[in-house]
Amino acid sequence: MEAVNTVESTPVQKPKKRINQQKLQDNLWGWLFTSPLIIGTLVFVYIALIITIVLSFTDYDGGNLMDYLSGGLHTVDGNPFYWYKYIFTDADQFKYFYSGLFNAVFYMIGIPIGMFLSMFFAVCMTRDIKGGNVYRIIYYLPSVASSVAISYTFQRLFQFEGAINQVLFGTDQTKYIRWLAPTNVTGANEAWNPAFLTMKWVIIIMGAWKGLGGTIILYVAGLSGVNASHKEAASIDGANGWITFWKIVIPQLWPTIFYNIVTSVIGGMQIYAEPDMLFNGAYGFDFRVSGYVALIVKWGPQGNNAGHPNFAYAATLGIILAIMIAILTLVQFYLDSKADK
């Protein structure tokens, strides 16, 4: 549209026409080259999001979506916010909701642990030693392996008679820890029951082990970008290594660290496969370990409610997840900008 306008509004002069031709070309090819990505994003993300928002106000419970949409939208009991109210007023559903949230947030304990460890190893690897990049490769290996394979491996490693207990406590079975299946559980089957802490720790350990390499590489890249002359100036002024690290290196590394925190929190909110694999959740919701996304799966087409899927409710849960992640991200950016001042 714009391209056509510019052609019309210009007087007919030879050199200018050439420029306009170029502009037309620029606009045409700009749109053409981006069109696959634009179409893909529009159809599979934006239209999907709009339908998700619309469905969250309806009573859609599976079946062909086209038939449903063409048959007109129907709210439940004439209340478009029925499902939004349902989550927070139905005692059962509310418990699912905050248990999933509690578990997902609890696993985020792994984020600072992972950051501390990766920072430590990144510093170890950037000291001028030979073969530092070999370690980088070894530490990154877990990140490329499939979480399904890794989860089943860890599930076996942490068995009562498994390798971890054998390595830690030898043959003395009285000391063995029941990591995955705590016995003598007192209290209810609830997310915050401390009896299930060992189960959560296995997931956190696995996450730290799997994610360490990626974060290390980010930090190694950041560390090698730190201005060497600043470090030298600090050491001439009499700062020791520790002070230099905190006052010179960390501030310059902060953008990398901040990026890492934001992506880890976004990823952490979406944890699904690991708890489901480790504890054979069978597409349902396990109060002890499941994260929030397990709820969406549970009410979706493949969930253990498969006979009675409730897509409208699943859509509502999805919208709430998107809102929560957006708020969390904004809060982090707000805190970051406040810290800058």
Place this chain on the structure above:
Amino acid sequence: MSEQENKVSAEIESGAPNKFVDVLCLVLSKLGFSTKYYKGSKQSGKIFMDVLDYLVLSLVGLIMLYPFWWMICASFASSTAAVTQTVIWFVNPTWANPLRNNEAFYNFSQFFVACETRFGDANFFIIVLNTLLYSIVPVVVGVITSTSAAFAFSKIEWKAREGVFFGLLAAIMIPWPSIMIVQYCMFVIFGWTENGLSMWVPGLFGSIMTAFFIRQFLYGLPTSIIEAAKIDGAGYWMIFWRFIIPLALPAMMAQGILSFFGAWNNYLGCFMMVDNTRWYNLPVVIQKLTQDVSATMGQGVVMAASLMSVIPVLILFGIFQKQIIGSLMLTGSKE
């Protein structure tokens, strides 16, 4: 004798209150720490820290590698109990016969059998082909479409450029689990959940993150090449295929391989979006197999299957580790 003398004279010079403190401080100085009586030796201190560094890194490196080693051992173990008791080797002395049926690859052959019987029309080769289809076709085509978008965003001046770019960038804020149910419904309408199209067609359109990364890379290239080509009469189509693709190839390779890993290991996507067992990929097959684990088919089969899903990506990573790590470093320093 002379060593003794040295120490004695050092004690006198350093003025330490007693011999023990003196020796302790001397050792510390050799390790690079300065104390009241001795100045830390920089040279030997560096050696000491290097040794410590290697020790720590190697020890933790072993922890990083151990589960893979364990996976290899366990995939040969004869029963679920033997798998569980594996620590450093699958031969367990309390078991008379460490290998079931004296067949080293019994678990692997069992996995082939399970693939054929459990998943309808599918068999092992179909499942591997599915996984390859899902991870090669969308990745190769998707990286090219992402690069074309990145080219338009970095090297062509067009009207709506900034608006479109931020419109796309905003889309990465939307978490996939939020919209996966509706995506599934859309794929059902298209009929894609029955023939595997749901797993690779969306990928053909490219990915925003890949486009964003390659755009950063293309910014670093001189625009003069494109200007020169334009003067010679080359159109954007030709510039894209003749100049941009070859120049951006390292970044494309690295991004492509990373996407390949993601697609090869994609569990949730295949599990949500595929209704027909004929079109399952490896992670979903492994997950479904665990429900069949029994006395006759021990956990070793699951470990054998897991190993088979892990080995191809490990080999690929080994070949391309330089490019992958380099690309990751680039994201790290750019961000």
